[in-house]
Amino acid sequence: MSDPILSVQGLVKRYGEATVVSDLSFEIAPGECLGVIGPNGAGKTTTIRMCLGLTVPDAGGITAFGLQMPRDALAIKAQLGVVSQMDTLDPDFSCAENLLVYGRYFGLQDAQIRQRIPALLEFASLSNKAQAKPGELSGGMKRRLSLARALVNNPRLLLLDEPTTGLDPQARHLMWERLQLLLAEGKSILLTTHFMDEAERLCHRLLVVDHGKKIAEGAPRELIRRYLEPDVVEVYGSGALALVGSALQALAARVEVSGETVFFYTQDAKPLMQALAAYPQLRTLHRPANLEDLFLKLTGRQIREDA
Template identity: 55%
Template sequence: MTAILSVQGLVKSYDGRPVVNGATFSATAGECFGILGPNGAGKTTTMRCCLGLTAPDEGGVELCGYSIPAMAREARYRVGVVPQFDNLDPDFTVTENLVMWARYYEISKRDARAMVPRLLELAGLEDRADARIDALSGGMKRRLTIARALVNDPDVLFLDEPTTGLDPQARHLVWDGLRRLAKEGKSLILTTHFMDEAERLCDRLCIMDAGKIIAEGSPRQLIESHIEPVVVEVFGEGVHEWAEKEASVLVERLEVSGETAFCYTHSADAILAAMSSYPQLRAMRRVANLEDVFIKLTGRDIRD
């Protein structure tokens, strides 16, 4: 398996504060690779380093066989980018945005115009071909930005928080689109802080916190290797007392946060039974997911 992106010991500081602090990971051609992390973990800076938009203080990046940032311009011919904040050209219509973008890749006007219908269909914007950008909804803009990133038929697509700020319907539409691209064989590199997004889309992912990669693997591997398979969330009046007296002896790993006790275990039955003399408590039992891994590794504190 060849690496389409490999990042080695990346370090980048702003004003003496390290934002990326020794990140190492690699993504294989054809896979969807996620960089998962809380706000301020260094995801966007890592992506900017990968694209050669900023030079790292230390470490190296290789993208599509090109050394970055030295050969970043050449590499960008093989890459599409969907930034976190829409920067569609507001002076142009939907179609004009696509055609002009192709021109930046030295694609002729004729060829660019010929690919517009297919891109509009991909973005589900066939009936908006001549719409102004400010007349599009957030979801439409994001889909157009994704379509725009495909004008050069890239091998790799970089997506920085592709569904942040979208409503659930729009998110599902974007996910479907991304899955289709992955099926076509494009490599996807995406950052996100949505666990469900990472779990749904990514073949493999790394978890980033405070500029460091703290775990890497497939969603299933990460869950299996870091978390007990079952989680019981117990909440209600007296949960602290219950947790201290009952749960602490039964549960493999117990975490009390606010008014909820998170019980990580292999079997929920004993825990549910131990609630019988606490009728005011309620419980929710579920399988462990990526969010549990994430919270275990990065803690419950608010980041900003």
């Protein structure tokens, strides 16, 4: 196997009495997309900030491209591309000017940047928006411009913090297509996301974190097989909650309730579906277990405030 392009070992970050990241370790191989998923306040953004040298860890080490963070921060950042949660595009500059000015931060000559701009705008499907300012762009266009800007220095590793939040389905799918092209080119990606379909589609491996700790790691389908029953039956409608504690519960390995919906997790859904035929007033959905089920089992169904 190739040496990891990024290695994080025993990372710890505290703010006062609160430990935001606790003994977190992971690696990313060349050409790999590692997804980091977890509830709000799990420590995902803090981890990315430490990888960028913006936050100093209290313990642990970060190595990227054989260099040490924060000692070699400038040399590491020269090989990174970053898309943050919030747009940081300059509203006074056109799309092309945003790319030009950002490229200067990496010490690139204007002629070199101008040579790259057409290909970057084409990659972002923004060739006809070169002179438009960010305020004239849709949300999806802004995110694609942010991604193009992150590529201006031809980085080896991209750090993407919830890059598709707030986008409609069409814009998200276009963003996924672009990220898959980058992976096909051999670039590595560290991705945080709240979209489980995004994580399953893009990520070779997933890191599940909660309260700053790693609670699971592995390929998406392997994690589903390891932690979940293969079949899920969702039951909702008038009287669905009365099924909890009934004889039907014995037909499932595990039962959970969220709002007015009862989730039956089972090794074989056929007996349960046959039994539910006696309840025509209820609506049912039989489906395979997915990453959302994994996320909820490992981190709970309780809504958390941002931290």
